Amino acid sequence: MVILFLIIYLMIFIFLIFNFVRCLKNKFKWNKLLIFEIVFIVLTLILFIYYNNLPGFGFMPGFTYLGETLVNLASMILFIIIFLITLITKLIKYLVNKK
Numbered sequence: 001m002v003i004l005f006l007i008i009y010l011m012i013f014i015f016l017i018f019n020f021v022r023c024l025k026n027k028f029k030w031n032k033l034l035i036f037e038i039v040f041i042v043l044t045l046i047l048f049i050y051y052n053n054l055p056g057f058g059f060m061p062g063f064t065y066l067g068e069t070l071v072n073l074a075s076m077i078l079f080i081i082i083f084l085i086t087l088i089t090k091l092i093k094y095l096v097n098k099k
Contacts, residue, residue, distance in 0.1 A: 016082055023090075034086060048069060
């Protein structure tokens with residue numbers, strides 16, 4: 001299951017980078033890119049909470065889902081960083097075009 005998450009998140013990451021480059025070339029709307037990023041952050045957060053609250057086997061509850069939880073947490077942090085980079089780039093582009 002962890003490999004499936006990694007493949008899906010890698011495809012989403014490539015999708016976001018591709019659309020970010022298209023936004024820089026003015027071939028894609030910034031608003032759509034920001035909406036995509038927010039949706040992916042929320043979905044990753046939901047999956048993170050879901051896998052974090054599942055009961056595990058043995059002495060450590062949830063330990064069997066540690067891989068899924070860590071992959072979702074790392075992906076959420078990566079998507080938040082991409083979101084912040086997008087916001088800063090949009091702000092810089094706006095200020096440059098304003099002058």
